[in-house]
Amino acid sequence: MNYKTIRLRRGKEESLKRFHPWVFSGAIETMEDGIEEGDIVRVVSSTGEPLGTGHFQIGSIAVRMLDGSDTAIDEDFYRLRLEKAWKLRESLGLTADPEAAFRLVHGEGDFLPGLIVDIYGSTAVMQAHSPGMHFARNTIASALTTLDGGRVRNVYYKSETTLPYKASLDPQNQYIIGGFETDIAIENGLKFRVDWLKGQKTGFFVDQRDNRSLLERYSRGKKVLNMFCYTGGFSVYAMRGEAERVVSVDSSEKAISLTEANIALNFPEDKRHTAVAEDAFKYLSAMQPGEFDLIVLDPPAFAKHRGAIKNALRGYQRLNAKAIEKIAPGGVLFTFSCSQAISREQFRLAVFSASAQTGRKVRILHQLTQPADHPVNIYHPEGEYLKGLILYIE
Ligand code: SAH
Numbered sequence: 213m214n215y216k217t218i219r220l221r222r223g224k225e226e227s228l229k230r231f232h233p234w235v236f237s238g239a240i241e242t243m244e245d246g247i248e249e250g251d252i253v254r255v256v257s258s259t260g261e262p263l264g265t266g267h268f269q270i271g272s273i274a275v276r277m278l279d280g281s282d283t284a285i286d287e288d289f290y291r292l293r294l295e296k297a298w299k300l301r302e303s304l305g306l307t308a309d310p311e312a313a314f315r316l317v318h319g320e321g322d323f324l325p326g327l328i329v330d331i332y333g334s335t336a337v338m339q340a341h342s343p344g345m346h347f348a349r350n351t352i353a354s355a356l357t358t359l360d361g362g363r364v365r366n367v368y369y370k371s372e373t374t375l376p377y378k379a380s381l382d383p384q385n386q387y388i389i390g391g392f393e394t395d396i397a398i399e400n401g402l403k404f405r406v407d408w409l410k411g412q413k414t415g416f417f418v419d420q421r422d423n424r425s426l427l428e429r430y431s432r433g434k435k436v437l438n439m440f441c442y443t444g445g446f447s448v449y450a451m452r453g454e455a456e457r458v459v460s461v462d463s464s465e466k467a468i469s470l471t472e473a474n475i476a477l478n479f480p481e482d483k484r485h486t487a488v489a490e491d492a493f494k495y496l497s498a499m500q501p502g503e504f505d506l507i508v509l510d511p512p513a514f515a516k517h518r519g520a521i522k523n524a525l526r527g528y529q530r531l532n533a534k535a536i537e538k539i540a541p542g543g544v545l546f547t548f549s550c551s552q553a554i555s556r557e558q559f560r561l562a563v564f565s566a567s568a569q570t571g572r573k574v575r576i577l578h579q580l581t582q583p584a585d586h587p588v589n590i591y592h593p594e595g596e597y598l599k600g601l602i603l604y605i606e
Contacts, residue, residue, distance in 0.1 A: 213284050215254045215265060216244040218275060225257035228264065228277065231591035233325050235266065235275035249379055250343030252278075252285045267326060267344025271376060276325035276342055290324075290348065291355040297322045297329075298359050304584050310334075310363065313397035313404065314585045315418050321587040321595045328374075329356065330414040332397035332406050335366040335390075337414035343379045346371060353388045366390030368408050385409070396477070400425055402448050403477045407470065412442065419598055420445055420510065422583045423546065426602070428453035430506060430544050437461065437504040439492050439511075439535075444471030446508045446546070447487075451479050455506070460487045461495050496534040505540040508547075515551040524551055525562045532566035536574065536605055545603040548580070552597035559599045573606040 220228075224239035235255060247253060249270050255263045255277070265285060266277040278285055297316050301307050306314040310333060316322075317329035319341070326342030329352075336356050340346040353367040367389040375381050397406050399421055408415035424445050427436075431453030438446045441460035450458045460471045468489045475485045488495065492511065509531055515524030532547055539545060549559045556579075567574040580600030582588075588595040 213254070213265070213282050215252050216247045217254045217256055218243050218247070218268065219256050219260070220258060220263070222258040225261065225263055228255065228280075231280070231589075233266075233277040233320050233323075233589070233592055234273045235277070237272055237274040240274055250347045250381075252344065254282060267342050269343050269376065270378070276320075276344065278323075278325070285348075287351050287355055290352050291358060293322065293324050294329075294352075294355050294359060297324075300587070301585055302360075306585055307360065309398050311396070311398040313399050313406065313416060313418050314421075316585075318586045319595065320589045320592040323589070327352065328414065330416070330418055331364065332395075332408070332415070334364060334393055335368060335408070336364045337368045337370055337408045339374050339414060340369075340371040340383070341374050343375065343381060346375055346379075346381050346383060350388060357389060366393055370408060370414060399445075400449075402452065403474070404443060404445070404448070405470065405473050405477060406443075410466070411470070416443055417445060419550075419582050419586055420548075423548075423580050423600060424449040426578065426580075427506070427508065427546055430602075431455040434506040434544075435459075435504045435540075436506045436508070437499075438508045439495070440509065441471050441487070442467045442510075444474045444487070446510070447471060447485060448474055448478050450506070451475065451482065451485060455484065458485045459504070460485070461490055461492060462487075463489065463491050465489045492531065493534065496531070496538065499538055501538045502540040503538070505543040507535050507539055507543065507545050509535055509545070510548045510550075513551040514549070515553040518553050521553055521558070524554060525558060528554075528559060528562040529566045529569070532563050533569045536567055536572055536603070537570045539605050541606060543605045544577070545605060546580075546600065547603065548598065548600040550598050552594065554599075556599045560601065563601055563603070567603075575604045576601055577604050578602040 219242045221241045253268045264280040266275040326345040328339040369388045370385045371383040406415040428449040431450040436450040436455045436458045438460045441462045447460045468487045514527045582598035
């Protein structure tokens with residue numbers, strides 16, 4: 213293809229040959245004149261051997277590879293990748309319900325670096341994390357509407373906070389195809405109101421689906437505290453799992469009203485649920501020991517980058533120590549970290565320190581991760597971010 217060329221320094225082709233999808237800026241020897249941010253580029257080794265095609269951007273990650281060959285990056289390219297992504301979700305059983313919520317594209321995990329697409333029934337919410345994907349947004353949106361006989365009728369583009377600020381792309385959050393139809397989507401037979409216009413991320417955390425199902429199985433007869441509840445996902449499952457009582461806590465008033473709406477949607481007039489707008493640390497400090505026997509801790513990413521790791525680990529330790537200290541004997545704690553910068557081992561060590569601090573006997577029952585519609589490309593381990601433990605506390 214006629215794309216401009218980026219030549220790598222000697223030896224720097226190795227990681228691409230092992231299928232890692234990023235070229236770091238330090239690996240570049242020369243760039244052809246006129247390459248601009250967001251352009252599709254050809255990448256070659258120091259000897260001129262073709263290594264593939266990708267999106268160029270300014271920053272530490274300079275190229276996100278789209279393909280290992282000199283292929284054209286056009287509507288057919290995106291359509292084929294999206295069809296593959298759809299097929300995987302189909303084989304996971306996620307597409308069977310036309311109103312289902314699931315992730316269709318998980319960036320590098322679906323060989324589309326810089327792109328996230330979540331499906332909520334007939335609406336796709338699309339997020340670009342790279343200028344290249346921003347420029348391709350209309351092509352991708354139109355390819356989305358060809359999937360599964362035209363099931364996606366609306367595409368909402370939401371990249372105001374995900375694109376590099378310095379690129380000055382000024383993306384507008386808006387429908388680029390269709391418009392508003394309904395904001396109700398189904399997960400495992402439960403209804404959720406998804407606010408992609410004002411909510412966090414694409415409006416709903418589809419990544420906790422499997423872990424919520426697991427919580428449902430632990431809920432019968434339990435007093436459940438869902439901390440950092442956001443849209444109340446875990447709470448709705450606990451209600452269906454016949455919990456005796458469910459309390460949802462989030463510091464955001466907006467999250468509390470979303471949670472209340474979702475409980476009412478599935479369990480109208482059910483008095484077992486209460487929602488509280490309060491800071492998590494304050495709530496945990498003030499609650500009575502033994503008040504809850506099933507607690508969920510699903511905080512926002514404490515470490516958004518590597519520099520913040522130390523403080524984040526302290527945060528996880530402090531939070532978990534409070535919950536472990538107060539949970540009823542024989543209690544079960546679901547505890548998570550969605551910080552990509554923190555490894556599974558580091559998180560487990562923070563929870564270990566928290567346990568040791570309380571002196572209680574703690575056992576690990578399950579080790580949790582992200583669901584199969586958030587696949588991790590084995591050559592790109594950075595794609596793994598969600599970590600969780602289910603603990604049994606004597
Ligand atoms: N468990 C949720 C997702 C949690 S997202 C789900 O299954 O969908 C993280 C949530 O933590 C956000 O809703 C945010 O408002 C809330 N939050 C952030 N800081 C907080 C704090 N200090 N105390 C309580 N909630 C907080």
